[in-house]
Amino acid sequence: MSAITGIFYAGLIAYLGGWYMGSWSGNFSLLLFVMTVVTLGYWLAERFYFLPARVAGAARLEAQDAARREELKRQGIVRVDGDVAGARDEILRQPWWLDWTAGLFPVILAVFLLRSFLFEPFKIPSGSMVPTLLVGDLILVNKFHYGVRLPVINKKIIANNDVQRGDVMVFRYPEDPSIDFIKRVAAIPGDEIRYTNQRLYINGVATEVQPKGDFYDESGMRYKPWFSEKLGKVEHEILVDPKRQSMYHPDRKDGPFPFQDQCQYTAEGVTCKVPAGHYFMLGDNRDDSRDSRYWGFVPDENIVGRAFFVWMNFGNLKRIGAFH
Template identity: 70%
Template structure:
């Protein structure tokens, strides 16, 4: 068993090393599930086989020692050297391969359950949500706000709230579901979303905006005009770069139900299909979002982002956000 455990740990190191070096995309939910399953097997084996076997061996050692002492006593020898206490402790001691598997099971399974059904931490990797979220922000995502989903396969089994306009949502990137994205919901099923000449329209009505002056973008080392925008009941800040064309970047990729969108030199107009959402970054001119790769299906939703719990470069960032 020690050899098998060493092989399993070796495979884990190779997997994590390749993930860290970018050789492949890791799946942390799947990894936690597999670790929970493997350590559960070790925990059950320890609980019902290995520990009882060690206890039986220790009891046998005590029985043999008691029998030896009794036999010597019958021969008139009252004082007997030797103490089996140390040997008994050695027998009962848990070997390393059980300590590092069965011993970790309770911790791993608690983390797996909390992360799968309650809250999950994420790190903001890009500037697409500036000024709401900055690169390096460590955020918490509420996993149950939109319903209870089975881990790994992300299958919803209990419905709760539906995503609403203005929510900041983590979801699986439709082009590559192994990758998590974070954007703001601007369109729900049935909405007509227009983004033309750097202005957002929802069902024909412009989203109310108020100028807030300039925002210094540390990523770009320049100032950008900042506005307060209101989507539904949510008021948040956005950046718009007047020096960027209304529609920029590569040609939109072909995506499911792309016929629901019409593109022009001024921007894009999309009709959000049932069971899907239209997402945009708050850094409007520096965000790859639904304008480029299409709608986000409900089954890709991971949870609602709501709190910055750490930013190592700026502790003042800690707190809730809209």
């Protein structure tokens, strides 16, 4: 068993090393599930086989010692050298390969359940959500806000709150589901969304926008026009640079995105009718965000959860707190 455990940990180290070096894309949910199942197997084996075997071995040792002492006593020998306490402790001691598998099962199970059904940490890797979220923000994602989903396969089994316009949502990137993305929900199923001349319209009505001055975008190392926007019931901040007029066009790497025929692209922008079970996502840093304007809609089965709290930013502790 020690050799099998060594092979398991060698494979785990190789997988993590290749993931870290960029040799392949890792799937932490799947990895955590596999570790939970493997350590559960060791824990059950320890509880119902290995531990009882060690206890029985220690009991046999004590019984043999007691029988030896009784026999010597019958022979008139009262003083007997030797103490089996040390040997008994050695027999009962858990071997390293069980200590590093069965012993870790409760911790791994707790992490698996917490991350799968309650809250998952996420690090902001880019400036697409500036000024709401900055590069380096460590955030929490509520996994049960939109419903309970089975881990790994991400199938919803219990519904909860509906996705709302203005929610900041983490989802599996449609072009590569092994990667998690974070954007703001701009439109929900049935909406007609139009983004033209750097203005957002939902069902023909322009969102309320108020200027707030200039914002220094550290990720782009320059000042950008700063606005407050009301999307649905959520008032949040965005960056829009009138000097950067982008040409929007679908550029999904794997070809036309699903329901692309429900979008029309012009020189001024893009208009889409959001299909059932899908969402249109935008970054708050509107001119520095690759989002639904380019790669299409996010299906419901790709939802990870609703982002709601910055729990740490090592470069700026004032970032800690809830956000909209």
